[in-house]
Amino acid sequence: MQKKLMFSYLIIILAAVGISMFASWSKGYNYIGYQREGYHLMQAEMLADIFSEADLESFESFADSYSQKYGVRITIIGKDGTVVADSETTELLENHSTREEVIRALQGEHVSLIRYSQTMDKRYAYSAVPIHKDDFDGVMRISLPVSEFTTLYKNLFGTIMMTVILCMLGATLLAALFTRNLSKPIDDITKAAEGISCGDYETKIYTNDTQQLGRLAEAFNRMSDNLNTSVRALKRRNIEFEAMLKSMASGVIAIDNNDIVMFTNDVFSQMVECNKDKIERQPFYTFMRNAVLFQIITEVRDTKETVMREGTIALADEKMVRVTATPLLKDNNKNLGILLILEDITQIRKLENMRRDFVSNVTHELKTPLTSIRGFVDTLKAGAIKEEQVAARFIDIIDIESERLSSLINDILLLSEIESKEEQVVAPCNMDTVITDVIELLQPKIAHKNVVIVYSPKPDMDYYPANANRMKQLLINLLDNAVKYTEVGTITIQCEKRKNKLVLCVEDTGIGMEEEHLGRIFERFYRVDKGRARKTGGTGLGLSIVKHIVERYNGKIKVESKLNKGTKFTIELPY
CATH class of the missing domain: 3.30.450.20 (PAS domain)
Structure with missing residues (x-):
């Protein structure tokens, strides 16, 4: 900004000084020319008067005497153009009747002009007036080479140039000071604007100017304050918006x-x-x-x-x-x-499908024993109760179906309790005691089977922090499942600590299953052999309960099975 102002001022100064210089030179040149003409014409008139009144020895002596006195060339010319006397030469000069100044002087004019002299081979300034003395009529002419005025013009030009240079220097210095003072507030505003563009909204401009620049600085400061307030509000809203989006x-x-x-x-x-x-x-x-x-x-x-x-x-x-x-x-x-x-409802839809399937399966599972019970009750009412053997057999079947119905309801309630994650009291649990208790509990079920449960307690087994009832439910379902599908053979239980994990294995030598079923056996009501499961009184929820208990303790369960060779469940529970 300062450079542009300075450059503009210099152009204006140069233009103004150039015009002033041209005007001064023109006026001075014309003035000097006018003064010169008047002065020389006055000299010619004065010499004409002296010539008319003086007692002259000769025209030549007059010309020589006054030429030296006034420093000019004096020429006296007769009426017929004959040069009577000349202060510069004694040679006979050509007739001057054709000279312009002579012609006009003979007509009575007082003439002053500049022309080229063929006699002297240079430009001269001539002043001529008519003269009269006794019986002589002619022209008194004085002349001076134009080169005599060149020094005067050079001095004038030098003076004008020196004045111009001094004025230029002074004006440039003043322009520099003025532009510096003028551009300082503008520079401050520019720097402040650059600071705002870089995010510095605290920038302020301080100036003592009370005119336009002062008002501009004040307006800029107000704008900076308003912008700072707006930016802060936008940032706060952006933070709130980002927090809302993230939440x-x-x-x-x-x-x-x-x-x-x-x-x-x-x-x-x-x-x-x-x-x-x-x-x-x-x-x-x-x-x-x-x-x-x-x-x-x-x-x-x-x-x-x-x-x-x-x-x-x-x-x-x-x-x-x-x-x-x-x-x-x-x-x-x-x-x-x-x-x-976009709301991900995949899990919601899965849960809805699971709920729908669960309700359907529960309804089906409940309906089967209820239908049996209702059928046998109706049969007994119809008269079969009077036949003791038939009635006893029907009542046994009703008792079995009631037991199955009770087991199903208990398993459903247990599964619901586990899924709700409402854990009971957790305390150090002695796994040896839990396993031993469960084996004793299942002894009646294996009494009529050729099945042996093998378990060797570990003497250094640590207590596991868990709910003892949950651990018993887990083992009861695993062992009950193994007993159901093993008619002859062994069921082996292993429990030990490995790398800060409780590892529990239940392996049987039963009928096993095909690999295609391994990924689904933990689903509710899923059965590999539905006919056999119903015959053995299974509800289809046992392994699902096992999986939920394992997940409740952040554990993992893995199953390995081969058809007609047996099945192995491995559970890892972190301490």
């Missing part, structure tokens, strides 16, 4: 009218398994191709109303999502873009 369990993404992503949250980037920085300011369809979303976006743009849809999106794995699309509108109802909220 949302749903994926959020906003796109403009050109389908460019304006912003998103971490949940959405996790959904599409793409870095958030690579999503924002990128075209939406480069990383998301889904017909459901296309339809929703098109419908929102057409109707400018909120639209909700559910559909499947194939991302890293297939997800069921509920999409809510809302138009982003200005006050004038102009659409700025679309806000999409």
Whole structure:
């Protein structure tokens, strides 16, 4: 800014000084010429008067005497143009009747002019007046070479140039001081604006100027304060907005009218398994191709109303999502873009399906024993109760079905209790005691079978922090399952500590199962052999209860089985 001002001032100064110099030189040159003409003409008139009144020895002596006295060339010319006397030469000069100054002087004019002298071969300034003396009429002419005036003009030009240079230096110095004082507030404003552009909103401008620059500085300071307040408010709102986006369990993404992503949250980037920085300011369809979303976006743009849809999106794995699309509108109802909220409802749908399947299975399982009980009761009412042997057999069947129904209800309640994670008191549990108690509990079931339970307690077994009843339920279901599917053979139990884990193994030599069933045996009501399971009184919930207890203690369960060779369950529970 200062350089531009200085350059502008210098141009103005140069123009002003140049015009002043030209005007001064023109006026001075014309003035000197005018003064010279008047002075020489006055000299010629004075010499003419002296010539007319003086008592002359000769014209030549007059010319020589006064030429030396006034420092000019004097020429006396007759009426016919004959040079009577000349102070510069005694030679006979040519007739001067054709000279302009002579012609005009003979006509009675007092003449002063400059022309080229062919006689002297240079330019001369001539002043001529008519003269009269006795019987002589002619012209008194004085002349001076123009070169005599060159020094005067040089001195004038030198004086003007020196004045111009001094004025230029002074004006330049004053311009520099003035532009410095003038541009300092502007420089301060520029620096402050640069600071604001870099994020420094605390910058202030201080000046003593009370005119335009002072008002500009004051306005700039107010603008800086307002901008600082606005930026702080925006930052606070952005922080709140970011916190709100991060706290949302749903994926959020906003796109403009050109389908460019304006912003998103971490949940959405996790959904599409793409870095958030690579999503924002990128075209939406480069990383998301889904017909459901296309339809929703098109419908929102057409109707400018909120639209909700559910559909499947194939991302890293297939997800069921509920999409809510809302138009982003200005006050004038102009659409700025679309806000999409994607809620992952995959787990909800799975739970709903599980609940539906569970209700269906429970209904089916409850219906079977109830139907049997109701059928035998109706038969007894119809008269079979009078036949003692038939009645006794029917009552035994009703008792078995009632027991099965009771077991089913107890297992369902137990599973519900475990899933609710309402754990009872946890205390150091002696696993040897738990295993021994469970083996004694199951002895009646293996009494009529050729099955042996093998267990060798470890003398250095640590107590495991757990609920003893939970551990018993886990072992009862594992061993009961092994007993049901082992008619002849052994059931081996191992319990030991390995690398800060309690490892419990239950292995039998029963009928085993095919590999295709291993991934589903922990599902509720899933049975490998449904006919056999019903015959043995199984509810289909035992292994599901085992799995839930293991997960309750952050453990893992693994099953290995071969058809007709046996099955092995391995449980790892961290201490």
